[in-house]
Each structure stands twice: as C-alpha cells, then as structure tokens.
Amino acid sequence: MKILVIVPAYNEAENIQNVIMDLRDNFPLGDIVIINDGSHDGTSHVARSLGVRVIDLPHNLGIGGAVQTGIKYGYIHNYDIAVQFDGDGQHIANEIEKILEQIHQGADMSIGSRFLNATAYAMPFTRKIGSSVFSGVISLICRQKFTDTTSGFRAYGKKAMELFNDYYPEDYPEVEALIVAYKSKLKIKEVPVCMRQREKGESSITALGSVYYMIKVLLAIFVGTLKRRFIIT
Amino acid sequence: MEVVQILSITVSLFIMVTVIELIRRGAFKERYALLWLFSSLVLLIFSIWRNLLDYMARLFGFFYPPSFLFLLGFGFLMLITLHFSMVISNLSEKNKKMAQELGLMKDELEQLKKDKNT
Incomplete structure (x- = not known):
C-alpha cells in the first residue's frame, strides 16, 4: 500500500525542517512531497537539502491550489492514500495513524478533528464561534455531524483523490471540499486528534475581521451547494 | 434638437469610435469588443432616432424618455462586467x-x- 504525505508550504523555511523530521521519525512508511506554493524565503531549498521531494509552483496558488497539486501528484503516481499535513508544524506525525485507520476501514476521506473529544485546544473566542457556526451549517447540509470543518489534517482514499484531482475548491478549500465530497457521495469520517498550538505569532485576525471572514465562508458554502453535482464513476 | 439628444449622440459616438480605434490598434481581441460595439451601436440608434426612443420609453412606462437610454446603458454595462467576471474566472482557472x-x-x-545520472 503506497501512502503519500502532502505537505503544502508557503514561506515555512523556519518550520519545514521540524515537520520533515517529525514525519521521518514518526511516520516512516509515507513518502513525503512538499508543495512549495511560491515561497520566497528558501522553503524549497531547506526541504531539498534534507533530500525530500519538492514540487515548486511558479507562483502562489493558495492552500487549495497547493493541496490539489499534491493530490494530482498522488493520483499520477498511483498512491493508494494521500495524507494532507500542514507545513507550519501544527500537525503531529504520530496522529496520522488515527486518520488512516478510517480509510483502512472503508472511508473515502477522513478528517482529524480538534474538537471531537473535548481535547484542550485553546482558540480565540471569536474563532471558536466561527468554527462552530461552520460545523453547524456543514452538518446540516451534509446530514452528518462535523466538529472541525476547517481542519487541514486529512486523509484521502483513491476515490477522493480521483475526485479532487478533477476539482478542488480554492477560496476556503477545507470547508468547501466537504460539500464537494458530500455531493459526490463520498464516505467521510471524522476522528479526534491532537494538534500543536501555533507557536510563533498570534493570529492577526481581529473580531471584525473574523465576522467578515465568517460571512465570506458562509457565502462560499451556499454558492458551493448551488453548484452542479460532481459525479465520479 | 434638444441638448440631451446632442449629448447622448456625442457620448455614444465617442464610445463607438474609441472601441473601433482600440480594435484597430490591436489593444483587445475582437470577441471582447463585440459587446462594446453592439452596446454603443444600440445607444447611438436610440440617440438619433428620437421617435423610436419615445415609443420604447412609453411602452415601458418611462415619463422621461432619455432615462430609458440610461437604463439601456446600465444594462449593457452589467452585461459587460458579467462577461468580464466569467472571462477572469476562466483565466484564473487555466492559470x-x-x-x-x-x-x-x-x-x-x-x-x-x-535517473540518467545514476
């Protein structure tokens, strides 16, 4: 069984080494591919010097475009499972087995949730509200309970890779991808995982900013539900 | 001839001449110019042919016929910007x-x- 770990990275020169070390030490059975999303801080150089495969995008596509590049890579090279793992050090390689477990048991896509088992994940109040609003809306649309729709810690089986190889949303990809997956009748599972708190720098989003962000994402969700079905055979 | 008619003829002529000149210089592709050309042509016709404008305006219940011209112009602009949104989305997807x-x-x-080196 071939497993690919997709690490989207944009200006993560400081963190990428730790991420790669963590993956090598604690998840050695996955092949790592770094998707360097047009960084201008030597992210690619650091990763290459560690001997990791790096795909350099010519300019910044955003997280959606970067993740999709990784999925395309996995699809071309015939991987059975692709794991999405952030390049900023937020995710923990030891937790990958937990999301993989669901794929082994037949899910097409599995998501690591910070909130499923009231794990102590401190978050600014406004973001917590936003996060639970998204979860509520998405749960309603997909008729399945989701607790952490913005989590970028995910695993994709063959069917999900085939779907997202064709179409992967761009603006708020984590949330929107759930709707795309639901519309395509993929089997989605959430599992509780631990994540690291962001170490450097507080989130710069202000209260007003997060309200604006929330409205934008909600709009994107509703537009997403309007789109035609994505059918894969 | 009323001042408002002279003004609207001047404006639609100006748009038309500008569009034609830009096409001539190769500043944009013909297919993007089609909507512009068509819009300015319709506006010009309505500006010159006062009776037609009066008739159409009455048909749609406008008290002041030239305001029908504004609606037309506004409608065309909407179409053109909509078209641009589509073109831009398409381009960014391709990009x-x-x-x-x-x-x-x-x-x-x-x-x-x-592989070759090893």
Missing part, C-alpha cells in the same frame, strides 16, 4: 492548472535527470 502542470513537470524532469 492555476498551468502552474500545477508546470510544477509537476519540473519534478518529473528532475527525476529523469537524476
């Missing part, structure tokens, strides 16, 4: 695909070079 393909192909090339 994304191209960037992804380029990244994947560079990787493939690197691997091929490596």
